Amino acid sequence: MVAQNIVFGVLAVAMGLAAIRVVTTKNVVHAALYLVVVLAGVAALYILLAAEFIAVVQVIIYIGAIVLLILFGTMLTRAPIGRASDLDNDQRWLGVVVALLLLGVMGSVLADAFGSTKLPKAPQIQRTGDVGLSIFQTYVVPFEVVSVLLLAALVGAVVIARRD
Amino acid sequence: MLENAWIIPALPVLSFVLILFFGKRLPKGGHEIGVSAVAIAFMLACVCAVQWVQRPADLEVHGPVEEHAAPGPMPHANAVAAFEEKEPGHEPTEGGGQEKEGEHEAEPIRKPVVREVTWFDNGQTRVRAGTHIDGLAVTMMFVVTLISLLVHVFSTSYMHRDRRYTHYFAALSLFTAGMLVMVTANNTLQLLVGWELMGVCSFMLIGHWWEEQNNSNAALKAFFTTRTGDVGLLVGIAVLFFAAGRTFDIAEINAAALGGDLSHGLVLAGAAALLCGVIGKSAQFPLHTWLPDAMAGPTPVSALIHAATMVVAGVYLVARLYGVFWSGFDIGGGGVNAVALVGGTTVLIAAALAFVQSDIKKVLAYSTVSQLGYMVMALGVGAWTAGVFHLVTHAFFKGLLFLGAGSVSHAVHSFDMKKDMGGLREHMPTTYRTFLIGSLALAGVPPLAGFWSKDEILLGASSNGYPIFLVVGLLGAVLTAAYMTRCVYLTFFGDYRGHGDPHESPPAITVPLVVLAGFSVFAGLVNVPGGEWFAEWTENETVLSAGVAHHSFSPIVAVIGSAMGLVGIAAGYAYYWRNLGPHRLTQSSGPARTAYRILEDKYGLDRLYTDGVVSAIKGPIARGAYWFNQRVIDGVVNGVGIAARGLARFVYDTVDQRVIDGAVNGAGMGAEDGGKVLRLMQTGRVQQYALFLFGAVVVLGGTLVLFTTG
Amino acid sequence: MYLNQFLFLAAFLFCVGVYGVLARKNAVLVLMSIELILNAVNINLVAFGLFRESVAGQVFALFVIAVAAAEVGVGLAIVILIYRNRHSIDLTEVDMMKG
Numbered sequence: 014m015v016a017q018n019i020v021f022g023v024l025a026v027a028m029g030l031a032a033i034r035v036v037t038t039k040n041v042v043h044a045a046l047y048l049v050v051v052l053a054g055v056a057a058l059y060i061l062l063a064a065e066f067i068a069v070v071q072v073i074i075y076i077g078a079i080v081l082l083i084l085f086g087t088m089l090t091r092a093p094i095g096r097a098s099d100l101d102n103d104q105r106w107l108g109v110v111v112a113l114l115l116l117g118v119m120g121s122v123l124a125d126a127f128g129s130t131k132l133p134k135a136p137q138i139q140r141t142g143d144v145g146l147s148i149f150q151t152y153v154v155p156f157e158v159v160s161v162l163l164l165a166a167l168v169g170a171v172v173i174a175r176r177d
Numbered sequence: 178m179l180e181n182a183w184i185i186p187a188l189p190v191l192s193f194v195l196i197l198f199f200g201k202r203l204p205k206g207g208h209e210i211g212v213s214a215v216a217i218a219f220m221l222a223c224v225c226a227v228q229w230v231q232r233p234a235d236l237e238v239h240g241p242v243e244e245h246a247a248p249g250p251m252p253h254a255n256a257v258a259a260f261e262e263k264e265p266g267h268e269p270t271e272g273g274g275q276e277k278e279g280e281h282e283a284e285p286i287r288k289p290v291v292r293e294v295t296w297f298d299n300g301q302t303r304v305r306a307g308t309h310i311d312g313l314a315v316t317m318m319f320v321v322t323l324i325s326l327l328v329h330v331f332s333t334s335y336m337h338r339d340r341r342y343t344h345y346f347a348a349l350s351l352f353t354a355g356m357l358v359m360v361t362a363n364n365t366l367q368l369l370v371g372w373e374l375m376g377v378c379s380f381m382l383i384g385h386w387w388e389e390q391n392n393s394n395a396a397l398k399a400f401f402t403t404r405t406g407d408v409g410l411l412v413g414i415a416v417l418f419f420a421a422g423r424t425f426d427i428a429e430i431n432a433a434a435l436g437g438d439l440s441h442g443l444v445l446a447g448a449a450a451l452l453c454g455v456i457g458k459s460a461q462f463p464l465h466t467w468l469p470d471a472m473a474g475p476t477p478v479s480a481l482i483h484a485a486t487m488v489v490a491g492v493y494l495v496a497r498l499y500g501v502f503w504s505g506f507d508i509g510g511g512g513v514n515a516v517a518l519v520g521g522t523t524v525l526i527a528a529a530l531a532f533v534q535s536d537i538k539k540v541l542a543y544s545t546v547s548q549l550g551y552m553v554m555a556l557g558v559g560a561w562t563a564g565v566f567h568l569v570t571h572a573f574f575k576g577l578l579f580l581g582a583g584s585v586s587h588a589v590h591s592f593d594m595k596k597d598m599g600g601l602r603e604h605m606p607t608t609y610r611t612f613l614i615g616s617l618a619l620a621g622v623p624p625l626a627g628f629w630s631k632d633e634i635l636l637g638a639s640s641n642g643y644p645i646f647l648v649v650g651l652l653g654a655v656l657t658a659a660y661m662t663r664c665v666y667l668t669f670f671g672d673y674r675g676h677g678d679p680h681e682s683p684p685a686i687t688v689p690l691v692v693l694a695g696f697s698v699f700a701g702l703v704n705v706p707g708g709e710w711f712a713e714w715t716e717n718e719t720v721l722s723a724g725v726a727h728h729s730f731s732p733i734v735a736v737i738g739s740a741m742g743l744v745g746i747a748a749g750y751a752y753y754w755r756n757l758g759p760h761r762l763t764q765s766s767g768p769a770r771t772a773y774r775i776l777e778d779k780y781g782l783d784r785l786y787t788d789g790v791v792s793a794i795k796g797p798i799a800r801g802a803y804w805f806n807q808r809v810i811d812g813v814v815n816g817v818g819i820a821a822r823g824l825a826r827f828v829y830d831t832v833d834q835r836v837i838d839g840a841v842n843g844a845g846m847g848a849e850d851g852g853k854v855l856r857l858m859q860t861g862r863v864q865q866y867a868l869f870l871f872g873a874v875v876v877l878g879g880t881l882v883l884f885t886t887g
Numbered sequence: 888m889y890l891n892q893f894l895f896l897a898a899f900l901f902c903v904g905v906y907g908v909l910a911r912k913n914a915v916l917v918l919m920s921i922e923l924i925l926n927a928v929n930i931n932l933v934a935f936g937l938f939r940e941s942v943a944g945q946v947f948a949l950f951v952i953a954v955a956a957a958e959v960g961v962g963l964a965i966v967i968l969i970y971r972n973r974h975s976i977d978l979t980e981v982d983m984m985k986g
Contacts, residue, residue, distance in 0.1 A: 017888055025896050032900050032923055036907035041915060048919050051900070055926045058893065064933045064945050067952075068919055071929075074952050079922065079959050086915050086963040090970040101910050102979050104868055107910035114875040116902040121882055123894045130890045139942040147942045148949070159953045160333060166957030174964035176971075861982035864917075868909050 021061060028054035039100060041087050045080055052076050066141040178224045178234070179290040182308045185225070185318055186357035186371075188218045189325075192471065193350040200343035205333075211346040212329045215353060219322035222315075229287065230714060237683040238289040283372035286721060287312065287714075289428075291363055295678045302423050309363030309427065313496060313565060317360035320572045323484035323696075327689035331580050332477040334685035337586060339475075345385060349481070352378035354874020356486035360493060364425035365414045368494070372410065372458070374405055375487050382482075383474035395473035402467035406457015410494075413450030417501060420447055431500030431719040441504070448505025451498060452515060459491025461553060462523040465546045469530075472538040472592075476583030479538060483545040484576030489568055496565050499556070500719045508559045509725075513645065517557025523550030523647040528656035532663065535595040537582045540664045545575055547653060551634055558646050561725045562704070562712045567630035569711075570700050574618040574627060577693035581612035584686050585668060588679040594667040597675035601668055604679040607687045609669050611694040616665050616699040620658035621742040623735075628742075629701035632735045640728040650742050659743025668754040695737045706730030894933035901927035912978040914966045918959060923957045 031050035038044045052075045059068035148156050190769060192214030200207025203308060293307025308314075336345055355378055359371025384396025418425055420443045421433040455461065460468035468488065472479055495502055495516065506514040527546035534540045548571050555564030570798050582592070588605060591597035602609040618625035621632070631654060638646040673679070681687065704711035712727070858869070900923050907920025930950045936944015970976050 017918055018892075021888065021892055025892075025957075028896065029899055029903075031218040032903040035919055035923065036903055036911065036916075041913060044916055044919055048922065052926065053922065055930060058930055059933055061888075062893070062933045062937045064936070067929075067945050067948050068935055070949060074956055075922070076924075079956060082959050083915060083919060083922075084962055085973050086918070086966055089967055090915065090976045093920050100916060102864060102912045104865060105910035107868055108906050111871045111875060111909060112902045112906035114879070115871060115905060116898060118875055118882060119898040119901070120895065122878070123891055124900060125882075127890050127894060127965070130938075132888045132890055132934075136937055137940045139936065139940075139945055143942050144945050144949070152943075152946050152950075154983065155950060159950050163953060163957050166961050170960045170964040174967050175963065863981070864909055864978055864981060871909065873907055 017061060021058075024054050024057050024061075041100070042084070045083055045087065048083070049076055049080055052080070063136065063138045066144055178221060179228050179310050181294050182221075182225060182290070182310045182314075182318070182361055183292070185218045185221050186354050186361055187425060187460040188214045188221075188679050189350040189354035189357065193347050193354060196343060196350060198346040198355070200347060207343040207346045208329070212326070213334065214350065215322060215326045215329050218353075218357070219319075219326045222318040222322045225310065225315050229310070232287045234285040234713075236286050236718065248310070272733050278766055286716065286718065289717065291610045293363055293429075294367075294607075304366060304425060306363060306367055307363045308361040308362065310445050311717045312322040313493075313717060314360050316565070316569060316711075316715055317493060318354045318357060320569055321353065321360065321485045324357075324572055325349075325481060327576065327580070327692060328477045328481045331480070331583065331686055331689045332475070334683050335477055335583055336475060341385065345382070345475070348378050348381045348385075349478070351381065352481060354489065359490060363427055363500075365417065365427060365430065366425045368427070369410065369414060372454075372490055372494075373407070375490060376400065378409065379403075379471070379482060379487050382478040383454035383471045384587060385475055385478070386473075387663050389473075393465075395470040398672055399467040399471045402464050402579040403457045406454045406464055408452045409453025409457070411454075413447050413454060416443065416447040417498075427497060428718070431498060432722075434500040434504050435719065435722055437504070444501060444505040448501045451494065451501065451549065452519070453493055455491035455553065456519060457491075458494075459488050459549050459553065460523075460546050461491070461519045461550065462526050465523060465527060468546055469539050469542040470532075472536065472542050476538065476579060476586060478543070479584065480576050480579035483542070483579055484572040488545065489552075489572065490567050492549060495553065495556045496561065496568075499561060500722075502556070503559075503725075506557070508557060509641075513643075514557055517643060517646055520550045520552070520554030520557050521646050523547065524554060524649055525550075525656070528653050528660065531656075533662040535667075536592045537585065537664060537668060538579070538592050538596045538599070539743060540594075540660060541582060542574070544578075544657065544660065547657065548575065548619070549598065551631065551650065551653065554650070555634040555637060556648055558634075558643040559641045559725055560634055561720050562709075562716060562727075563630060563633035563637045565715055566704050566711055567634060570618070570630040570697075573693055573696040573700050574615040574625075577611060577615035577690060577697055578691065579617065580686070580690055581608055581615060584608045584682045584690065585612075587682050587686065589675045589677070591675060594664065595674075596714045598668045598673075599671040599675075600673040601679060602670065602671070605681045609692065611687075612669070613665060614694045614697055614793070616661040618701075620661050620746055621654055621739060622746070623739050624701065626697050626699070626701035628735075628739055629704055632738050633704070635738050636728050636731055636734050639731075639734055651737065654738060654741040655745040655748075658742040659749045662746050662749025663753060666749065670754070757803050788820065859882050890934060890938050893930055895932040897927040897934070899927075899929070900924075912979055913978050914969065914978050915963075917978065918962050918966070921958070921962075922955065925951060925958075 027062065028051050031047045031054070034047040035044050038047065052071065056068045056071040056076075058073060059065070189211075192210050195210050196207040200210065203209060280416060289309055289311035291307060291309050294303040296304045296306035298304070322343070329346070332345070332349065336342055339345060355371045355374030357371070358374065359368050362368040362371060380396050380400040383399050384393045387396065389394040414425070417430050417434075420439050421430040424430065433439055434447075457464045467485075471482060474482075502508065502516060506516055508514055508516065524547050527543045527550060531540050531543035531547065534543065552564045552567050552571070555561075555567060585590050585598065585601060585605065585608060588601070588608075589597050614625070618627040621628045623629075631650070635647055635650045635654075638644075638650055706729070709727075716725070859863075904920045904923030904927065906925065911920060913915050927930055929951050932948045932951065934944070934946075936942065956978045966976055969981060973980065
C-alpha cells in the first residue's frame with residue numbers, strides 16, 4: 014500500500030507539473046513533449062489501477078499515434094518551432110480564474126461525496142479477457158457505433174483536408 | 178480434394194492480390210496470373226466433380242410421406258457417352274452409388290463434405306467459416322470456373338491494349354472469387370461476403386470505361402439497384418439467425434425451417450426478405466432494370482455476369498436455402514406463391530422487351546432476365562432440380578451467346594444490329610455457327626441443352642399443380658425462340674449494313690466459343706429420361722427431406738414444349754426471311770404503336786424509379802406537409818385567431834390601454850438597451866464562448882453545491 | 888489508496904485542460920489541452936471501474952480513446968484547412984461565428 018502511495022505521489026506531481034507546462038510553455042514542440050509525460054503518467058496510473066490493457070492501449074494510441082499526429086500538425090501548419098511570445102490570448106487571466114473556480118467546485122463536490130472512500134483492498138481484478146468479452150457481448154452495439162464513427166472521421170478528415 | 182475445396186476460391190483471391198501488386202510489371206500485363214489461377218481452379222473443380230461422383234452414396238434421407246416416382250434403372254453405357262464432355266474420367270466407379278437403389282422410401286445420397294474452422298467467437302455465438310461441399314456446390318464450382326476461364330481467355334484478346342488491362346484482370350479474378358466463396362459457403366455470413374464481393378466487382382467492371390458518363394451511371398445504377406435488394410438479404414439473414422436458434426449454418430437453418438418447429442410467420446418473413454435480395458441480384462421484376470444497363474461494361478464481363486456469376490447468385494441463394502423458401506412460401510402446396518409469381522412475371526415481361534432492342538447485347542440481356550425468371554419460377558413451383566439444371570445449361574449457352582456478341586462487335590466495332598450488322602455469316606463463319614448453336618439451345622430445340630432443362634421446368638409446373646405457370650413457360654418459349662430468330666437474322670443474315678471489312682476473330686476468341694458450343698450441345702444429356710444423373714448428383718438432404726417431387730419424363734410436355742420453340746422460330750423465319758406477316762404494323766395500327774412505345778419505354782419502370790420513387794420523397798411528401806400546414810395547422814390557427822380577435826377587441830376596448838401599452842413599451846426599450854450591451858459579448862471567438870460556458874458551469878455548479886450541502 | 892486520490896488528480900488535469908482551451912491562441916495547443924481533458928475523464932472511468940469492481944469502466948475508457956483518436960484526426964484536418972485558407976492558426980482571428 015505504501016509503495017503504491019509513493020508511486021502515486023511521484024506520478025501525480027510529475028503529471029501535474031507537466032500538465033501545467035503543456036498549457037504555459039512558449040514552445041509548441043515542448044508542449045507536445047510535456048504532453049507525452051502526462052500521457053505516460055496516465056498510463057502508469059492505469060497500471061496502478063490494475064487496468065493493464067488500457068495502459069498498453071494508452072501508450073500505443075495516445076503516445077504512439079495522437080502525439081505523432083499533433084507533431085505532424087505542428088509541422089504542417091508551420092507553427093513556430095522555437096519560442097513564440099504570443100501563444101496565449103488576452104483572456105488568459107480570466108481563464109485562470111475560471112479554471113481555479115472550477116477546480117474548487119469539483120474539489121468540494123468530490124471531497125463531499127467520496128471524502129474517505131477507499132478503493133477495495135483486494136479488488137476483483139478485471140482482466141483483459143473480461144474486457145474483451147464484455148466489449149463483444151454486452152457492449153457490442155457501442156463497439157460497432159465506435160467503428161462507424163472512426164470510419165466517418167477517417168472519411169471526414171480526408172474530405173476536409175484534401176486540396177481540390 | 179473435397180475437404181480442401183477452400184483452395185478453389187482462394188486461388189482467384191490470391192491472383193487478385195498478385196495482379197494488383199505485380200500485374201503491371203509483368204510482360205503480359207497480369208493476365209498470365211489470372212488465367213493460370215482460374216485454370217488451376219478449374220482443374221481442381223474437375224477433380225472435385227470426379228471425386229464427388231465417386232463418393233459412395235451412404236446417407237439415407239427420409240422424405241415426407243408422399244411417394245416418389247423412383248428413377249428407373251440406369252443404362253450405364255449411355256451414361257459414359259453423355260458424360261465424357263462434362264466429367265472427364267468418371268467412368269471407373271460409376272456404379273458406386275447405386276447399390277441401395279431398391280429401397281423406395283429412403284433415397285441414399287452422397288453425404289456433403291463439411292469442413293469448418295471457428296471464424297470468431299464472442300461467447301454467446303460461435304461463427305464458423307468453412308466449406309460445405311455437396312452436389313450443388315460442386316456443380317456450381319465447375320460451371321463458374323469453366324465460364325470464368327473461358328472469359329479470361331477471351332478477354333486477353335478482346336481487351337487487348339486496354340488502358341486498364343491489369344485492373345480489369347484483377348477485378349475479374351476477384352469477381353470469380355466472390356462467386357466461388359458464395360457457392361462453397363457453409364454459413365449465411367460467408368455467403369453474404371461473396372455476394373457483396375460480387376456487388377463491388379460488378380460495379381468496378383460495369384464502370385470499367387468510366388470516362389463516359391453513361392458507363393459510370395450504369396455502374397451506379399447496377400450497384401444501387403442490387404443494393405436495394407441486398408437490404409432484404411441482410412434482414413433475411415438476421416431473421417433466420419434468430420429463428421433457427423442463433424446460427425448462421427445453412428444446413429441447420431434449412432433443417433430448422435423444414436422441421437416445422439418454427440412459427441410459419443417467422444420463416445415466411447425470412448423467406449420474403451431473402452426474396453427481395455434475389456429480386457435485386459437476379460434482376461427479377463420489378464428490379465430488373467439494372468441488368469440491360471449493365472451492358473455498358475466490356476462484353477466478356479457481361480458474359481461472366483450473365484452466365485456464371487452475379488445474376489445466378491440469386492437463383493443459387495434460393496436453391497441453397499430451399500428449405501426456408503419451401504416452407505415459408507408453402508411451395509409444395511400448389512396454387513400461386515410469391516417466388517413463382519416473380520419468376521413467371523419476369524419471364525414474359527423481359528421476353529417481350531427483347532423484341533424492341535436494336536442493341537445485340539440488350540437483346541441478350543433481356544433474354545437473360547427472362548431465363549432467370551424461368552429458373553426462379555422453376556424453384557417456385559417446386560422443380561428444384563429443373564431450376565438448377567437450367568441454371569447450368571443456361572450458363573453454357575448464354576455465355577456462348579455473349580461471347581459471340583463480343584466477337585461480332587470486335588469485328589464491326591458496334592453493338593447496333595440494325596445499323597452495323599447483317600450478313601456476317603460469310604465473314605465470320607465460326608462465330609456464326611456457334612452463335613446459331615447457342616440460339617437454338619436457348620430456343621429449346623431438341624436435343625440441345627436448353628431443351629432438356631426447359632422441358633423439366635415445364636414438366637414440374639404441370640405436374641406439381643401450377644397450370645398457370647405451365648402456360649407462362651410455354652408462352653415464354655415461343656417468345657424466346659422468336660426474338661432469338663430475330664437477333665440471328667439481324668446479325669448474320671441479309672446484307673451487311675456496317676462499314677469496313679469484318680473478319681473472323683483470333684483463336685483466343687473463337688476457341689472459347691467452340692468449347693461453349695460443345696457444352697451447349699451436350700450438357701443437356703446429363704439429365705435425360707432414363708438417366709437422371711444430374712438429379713442424383715446434385716440433390717441434397719434439404720431437397721429430399723422437403724419432398725421435392727420427381728416426375729417421370731412426359732412425352733406430351735416435351736413435344737408441346739419443343740413445338741412451341743419451333744413455332745417461335747417458324748414465326749421469326751416467316752417474318753424475316755420470307756417477309757410474311759404484317760410488316761410495318763407500328764405505322765399502320767394504333768394499338769401496335771402504343772404497345773411498341775410501352776416496350777420502348779421499358780414499361781416506364783425506369784421513369785417510375787427516377788420520377789416516381791425519387792421525387793416522391795421530395796414531391797408528395799413535401800406537398801403533403803404543405804397541405805397539412807395550410808389546412809390543418811392554419812385552420813386551427815385561423816380559428817384561434819378569429820376567436821381571439823373578438824376577445825381582443827373586447828379587451829382592447831375595456832382593459833386600460835395605457836397600462837399595458839406602457840408596460841410593453843417599457844419592456845421593448847429594456848430589451849433594446851439590454852441587446853446593445855449583450856451584443857458586445859457576441860465576438861465570434863469560440864474561446865470566449867467557452868469561457869462563458871465554463872464560467873456558467875462554475876456559477877451553476879457552485880450554486881448547487883452551496884444550496885445542497887449548506 | 889483512497890478513491891479521491893485519483894479523482895482529485897483527474898479534476899486537476901481537467902481544469903488545467905480547461906485553462907489551456909480557454910487561454911491558448913494556437914489551435915494545435917488547444918487540441919493538446921483537449922487531450923488533457925479526455926485523459927482526466929479516462930482516469931475517472933478506470934478508477935470508478937476498479938472501485939465498483941465493474942468492467943464497464945475500462946470498456947468505456949477504450950471507447951473514449953477511440954473517440955479521441957477520431958477527434959484528433961478531424962480536428963487536425965480542420966486546423967490544416969484553416970491554416971491553408973488564412974495562413975495562420977491563431978484562433979483569435981477566427982471570429983466569423985457571430986451574428
